[in-house]
Every structure is written in C-alpha cells, then in structure tokens.
Amino acid sequence: MRWTIKPKPESEKVDALQKALQVEPIVANLLLQRGIESYDAAKTFFRPSLKDLHDPYLMKDMDLAVARIETALEEGEHIMVYGDYDVDGTTSVALMSSYLRTRTDLVATYIPDRYDEGYGVSFKGIDFADDNGISLIIALDCGIKAIDKVAYANEKGIDFIICDHHRPGAELPKAVAILDPKRDDCTYPYKELCGCGVGFKLVQALSTRQGQTTEDLTEYLDLVATAIGADIVPITGENRALAYLGLQVINTNPRPGFAAIISEVKKETLTITDVVFTIAPRINAAGRMKHGNYAVTLLTETDPELAKTYAAEIEFFNSDRKETDKRITIEALDQIETNNEQEGFTSVVYHESWHKGVIGIVASRLIESYYRPTLVFTKSGDRLAASARSISGFDVYNALEACSDHIEQFGGHKYAAGLTLKSENYEAFKQAFEDEVSKTIDRSLLMPEIKIDAQIDLCDVTPKFNRILKQFAPFGPGNMSPIFMSDNLTDTGYGKCVGEDKSHLRITVTNPEKTNKLVCIGFSLGDKLETITNKKPFQAVYSIDENHWNGTVSLQLKLRDIK
Template identity: 50%
Template structure:
C-alpha cells in the first residue's frame, strides 16, 4: 500500500544552531531537540538527564489533601479497604502498585478486578454489592471512576466511600466521592495532565509519603510498574511521564519486581535491555491476556507476588493465556480478511463493519486494529454477547471515529471512546442499518488523504551522517514513545550495493546494503515485509529510503543498522533509455 511521507519543518534556525554549539552536537540532532520543544541548555539538560527533582508536588492536584485525609482516617480507624481497577494493563499495574505499597498499613486490605464479560469496564454495581457484603467502607478506584456518577450515589447508600484516581476526561458532573483525583478535571491546575492511571496512583502514594515524611525511595521501588503502564496505555512520554518512564525502565532492567522478572523470563528477554517497545509488544500483551482470556486478578496476583515459585508458576499460566489470545487473534483476523477478500462490496467500501457471533470478545479490539492497518479505513468488529452485538472500533489518522459512531447513536444501546478508538453495543437486528449508516457517514466525511497511510519523518539526512557519535547521542533521546517518538529519517538517492537479498522463513523480508550516491557511504539495514521490492532495488536506479536507526547486537558485536519503514522509486525515468 502506498504511504505518504510527511517531512516535518526544520526547527528555528537560530535555536538549532545555538543548541548545536552549546551541546557540541551536529545540527541534525539539535534540530530533533528543537522539534521536541527543547530549545535551551537547561531544557536539554533536563531532557537528557531526568531527575526525581523534576517530579511535581502531588498536592498541586485538586482534591489531593482530601484523598490523603480520607486515607489517614481509614488507617486510624482500621477500616476494611479495597483497591479497585480495570482488567487492562494500566488498571492491573495501578492496583498492584497501590495495594503493595499500602498493604503494611492495613490489617484488612484487598484488591478487586471486575470480570470483563460480566461487569465490563469501570466501577460495577456488582462490585459495590460485593463490597457492601464484605463490610468494606473505603474503595480506592484506579484508572476508572471519573464518570461513575450514579454508581457513587449507589455506593454512598451502601455506606461505601470512594477515592477516585483516574486520568480519563470527566463528564459535566463529577461523582460524589471522598476525593476525585484526575489531572484532566477542568478545575485542576496540576502541571501535567497526561499521566497514566497508574501515574495518578503513584502521585497519590507520593502525597501519602510526603504527608508522613516517609522515604520516597520505597515508593520509587515500584516505578517498574508505572513504566509498564505508561508504555502500554500509550500516554505521551514527555514531561513527568518521561521521568517516571526513565527511572521505571532503569528498575525494570536492573532489579525488576518478582512478577515482572518472571514475565521477562517467559517472554525470552532475559539478558538484554528492556525498552518501551518491549513493554508494548512483549510485557503488556501478557498482562492484558489474563483479563482477555481468563481474569485480570491473575495478572495482579502475579504482579504483587513476592514468592519466587508462585511467580514462576503464575507467569507460565499467563504466558499460556497469551498464546491462546494470539491464536484467537490470528484465526479471527484471517476469517475477517477472508470475508472482505470474498466480497466485492466489502472491498470497495470506505469503512469496514463485520459481525460474527462466535468471535472471542477479548480480542476483537486487536482484530479491529489489524484490519485498519491492512485496509487503512475506519473499522468496526462485532461479536455476540448476552444477546447483543458488542464490538470495538478503530480509526485512521485524522478521522474522528467517535463522531461517526455518534451519528449512528439512535441505533446503539451505548457507546464510548474517543477519536481513534471506541466501543459500542447494539441490538443484533440493528447491525445492517448501522453498517449502512456508518458507511454513509464515513464516505461523506473522510478525505482521500486520510485513506493513505502516513509516515511522519523528522528530517532528511545522509548515510554519511550516521556514525557512532550520532547514535550515542540519539540513544539518549530515549525512552521513545508518544510525544517523543523514535526519530524517522529519509535519505534520498541511494543505490543497492549489490548484496541485498531476501531473508526470512517465507523470504518476505529484505536484508539490504545501500550506498549513498553523493558520499559513497555504505550502510546495512533490514526491511520487514518488503521482499517484493528486491527486483526494484536491483534495477541499478537510485531510490529513496525512510527508516529509523537501531543497534544490532550479534555474538557480542554491535553494529548500526537502518530499520526501513518504506522505499520510493521516483528516478526510473532518469535512467531509462
């Protein structure tokens, strides 16, 4: 599929030159800094050298004093407390963090993860009823609750109070809780509103430590959990999140908690550096798999474990859940692709809406993402649950999915989400009407450009500019993620050096060796799923490449290599007879 390269504008020339001079780095690297809003020596120092001193005072968050007062009251009166969170990675890491840290202060503290299929996301009435039966008087809700207005009224009638620690956008009315911690509250002036749910839980505990004059080092020992939440919940790795992710990754790589250590082991990542990408693709999916296939409680039990044998056994079980999840994911994705391939009407639409009652509810969000990647158009995948069609939707760059679904709201029982991802439930008999209405809205509003995958390119450089010093400094830009993505470069007019070849089990990847026309510099790279490009490489014509730069370590030897994202061949006519 054709991709459009969007090359960013070069940063302010004077600022780029200034940073290049004061930091003694080349202008390509100083330009990357300016593009990221780093414009002075002090800002660069903070960017390259994160410090705990860069963390904000937690009491700047609205309701933090109320939250700590209520927690202190619960400790003083020896109340029965529950730590509550969703079954995804952010929710389970949040619960593991707060439960583990507060456990020494309570005789009666437990955790609760709602059942994905019986209770759904967020705070549930079933959960509140259970807390009432167990005579719990305080619930600390993490990564959820900021819109649970009716449920807070119900809980209050049952004699239960909540401290809500959330990071989602509130509704017009805040729930009546003992405290509502949420940096996205309109009346909250906290300096950073992009914390993960686990990050808000961390700030809550940070305030508790500050109130009691506790050694913060004990809290920092749990930052590996916070880093896992930041990476998995795709929040910007900038500002406070950059500090938390930096030290969390440091902990994850040097002395991870028992549960995470065993997840790293079953994922086959022992003995190598763990990155944000590893969390996103290796650690996070395993934690998520527990809630998708079985129970999110299994993930928390592993993450709070301090027993080597138990952690080992539970990590193996979670790994099996992940294998099951991958099987469902692979099979359902293929079934969905086959449905489209065998139906001309589906192929020619501007949107995809598919329904199969037997598809596993736990993986349809993943399937929606995979189909969006393949056909690059707004996608809704539906399955049957409790007599209704329920599903997940995903969008493409620039297209507001939430508005498209809202345009069909009269056909839905409920829906929620944001611009790029949403969930919805509707009566099965309404599926045909929804399918047509959704397609009509998309067809009328989506632009041709929005249906072409885009690659955001930081800057154009030459192969000669890639050297050890360049990469050594580039590594210090980490951790990479939203808000600080791994830099993408373009180099124009390169040639195949004559040694490029297909690799991989199915010969669908390329191992390339490229030479730059201007400088004669030669660099190696890998191009996944681009095996079909080999013939074009070997024509002898120049071409352009788009790539990231990574370190390849093999047999103890480290080399730099390009990870190609795309190639373009615009020069064929120059070299034709």
C-alpha cells in the same frame, strides 16, 4: 505511504541550541522538533529525574482523596482497590494495593470479569464490597462515567475515590474525590497521565503524610512505566520521567513478577518497546483469556518461585491469545472482502462467536490491511460489544459520541475506545458511523503517513550519532524514534527477500561516493525488491537500529519505505 518531512525549525534557534549544547545541527534540529529550546530543557529531557515530577496536591480533589484514605486507615475500615482488566488497570491495582498493604491488612482487590461484568465499575463489584464489609472503594483507570454505579454504592454506605485519566462526560459521579487531570476544572500541569500514573500521584501524596519522599516510592515505577507504554499515552513531560526511571527499575531491580517474565527474554536491557511487546501482552492475556486477577496476583507476588509459577500460567494464556486473534483476524478480513466493504471510510465487522478478549487486537490488525477507523463487534450477554481503533489524526471517540443515539455506553481515547449497543441497533449504528466518518475525516488521512524528522546523508549515520539518538529514548507518542530520509542510494548488488515467506527485504546500501555501506532490513517490504535491483538509485525512509550478533554490535537501518 505518504512521506511528510517535518518543517525545519528556525535557523537562528538551531544555531543557538547547537552552540549551547555543543552538538551537531541535526541533533539541535531533532530537539527543537520536540519542543526543547534551551540548555535547561535539554538537560531535563536527557536526564529525567524524580525532581521533574509535579506536586501531587496540584491535582483537583487530591486533598479530599488523601483525607478520606487516612480516615479509613486510622479507623480500621476495609478498603477495596478496583481496577480495569487491561495492563493499565491491573498495574494500577497492583501499585495501590501494594502500597496500602504497607499500612494495613484490610485491603481487598477487585478486577471485573471481562465477560460477566464488562468494562469499568460494576454493580457486582459493589455488591461484593457490600457483602464483605468494605466501606471505601478506590477505583483506578475507570469510574469517570460510573454515575449510576457510584450512586448505588452511596446508597449502601460505600464511598468512592476515582483515579481515572479518561475524558469525563458532562456530569461527574458523586464520589468523595475524583482525580482526573482531564477534568475541565483540574489545573494539574500535565494532562496525559495514564491510570497507573494517576494512582502513583495518589500514593505520592499519601506518602508525604508519612514523612516519605518520592525516592522511597521508586519500587513502584516499574508498574508505572509498563502502563505508560501499554496504554500508548504520550511519553512527554512527567510521563517521560516516569517511563525513564521505571525502565531503570525494570532493568536493575524488577519485582518478582516482571523478573519471571523477563527471564524468558534473552536480552540484557529492555527498552519501552520491549516492555510493550514482551511484558504488556502477557499481563493483558490474563484478562483477555481468563481473568485479570491472575495478572494482579503475579504483579503483587513477592516470592520469586511462586512468581515463576504464575508467569508460566500467564504464558499459557498468551499462547492461547495469539492463536485466537490470528484466527479471528483471518475471519474478519474474509468478512470485509466477502461483503465487498473495502471502499468505505470505515471497517465494521461482527460475529457473535468472536472472543471478546481479542477484538481490540483484531481491530488493530485490520487497520494494517485496510487503513480505516475500525470496529470489531462480538456478542456479550444480551448486547453487542465492540473495540474501536483509529488511524493517525482521526478522533474515533468524537465519532462515537456523534453516534451516541445508537449506543448504550462507550468510553476511551482518541485512538482506542470500547462500546456496547443493542443488537437491533447494529445496522443503524454501522451506517451512522460510516456517515459520520465520511463527513468529518480528512481524505488524506486514509493513506498511512510516515513523518520524516530530517533528510540526511548516509555518511551522517555514525556510531557517535547513534549514541546520541539512543539518549532520546524512551520513545513513544510525542517522542517517536527519529525517522530519516536519504536520497540517491543504491544496493551493492546482493539485495534479496528473506523470511519464511520471503516477505522481508534485506539489502546493503551505499551512497554515490561509496563512502559508507550499511545493511538494511525492511519488514514486509519484500515486494519492493524490483525497486532496488540492477543498482537503480532510490530514496529510503528509515530509522537507525543496532544489530546484535555473536557478541558484536553493528549499525543497521530499519527501512520504513523505499521508492
């Protein structure tokens, strides 16, 4: 692990913010690292509100999208809401279809089959629309590169509105409206919305035509918050407000589908991390193991008892998913080791029988063992399909773009992408990808980095400090949970390895003055036991956590690394 301490903000700025907010220097330091330099900015950060949301009509083509939908509603047209099969796509479809059904019954939903149709807009989906008299398709979380699909729909007299957040290509589809903050010609103030976030902006714009305010739309924010967490978009700016307020809905008045999932989790208040690791995998499991329609059905159900039935189905899919990705991960690791490919700059593996629904998860797991840009391929019809995952600081999308001569199609983000290619191009692509990464990657990125917000003393870790830190949530890209480092720590003598396989480390640390003692848990740090035995002094990098046990709450440190 590389330990990197973030630069300290200018002392004058720390002093000014400390006085303005009446906080400790360390709190002012953490805020400045997040770009918060004034009382007003801090107020917005700590108390997000609907007033922080931008005018949806600032988005390019919003007026065109609203006008086309209003025409469809007035003239009784059949509308299809189309979305991808992942969390962002299914929550988007649930949001948009739920809103439109408050105004018309002529709304159909469509999620492509991961295995039969693949990612994004499909010809089969357009044919379904044509066969069912649908004249307007609203595509969410996909469509920005569907040039030929939109042209095909236009030939059939079907209009498209695209709500996407992926990076556009050089040419845009001939749609009635394209809502995408990442368009070069879009001046929308916030560029990092997820697909569901773009869909919410469209609903926000439509609602203003009905005399509604954003307060009337809070029931949809649980969907938006879940998509923000699952799609790993920055939790800054407008996303922070949407995630913060959406979490309030999840914890106080969740839709029946979420309530059915949450009922299985014995926790009073869910954080964005809980949403990412509890709700999101179950929604995703439907599209991975069966069909994304199951997720949309769950998320749009209004009957609590039916929602419980649907949630039980999805729970079964999730259990199946866990077993499948565990097995494939073992096989993929074995392939890397058997082929002696550990020394390259990339990890690229393939087996025709691997389940397409879990290859993205497997790619992420491989990065935990071999910290490299990673692609996991499987057979998909007459093509090979892959999920790509990257390491911090390296843009895998750009690397794929440089290898596009070998690829049929691809799309995605800096850290996650999907692609398809012909089987005969696999070896040439694999070599081209390795060559491109080896040419462009900063070698230091190949060692995982821990970014440390500040060095503090153990006695700084107090309940009051923790209460302030909790108000920095929700955490995520752009606003990660603060990481601290402390020097000259010692174990009190009872450190030990815990867990079924003894892979985790549990110690109680104290500082030289013995003024403070804190329990620490270090997941997967069991091999560091020797570092702390016999009261040898050590450094630790950690985040501050809470341990809930038998109704009592105590502070503990979650160790990230020690040396």
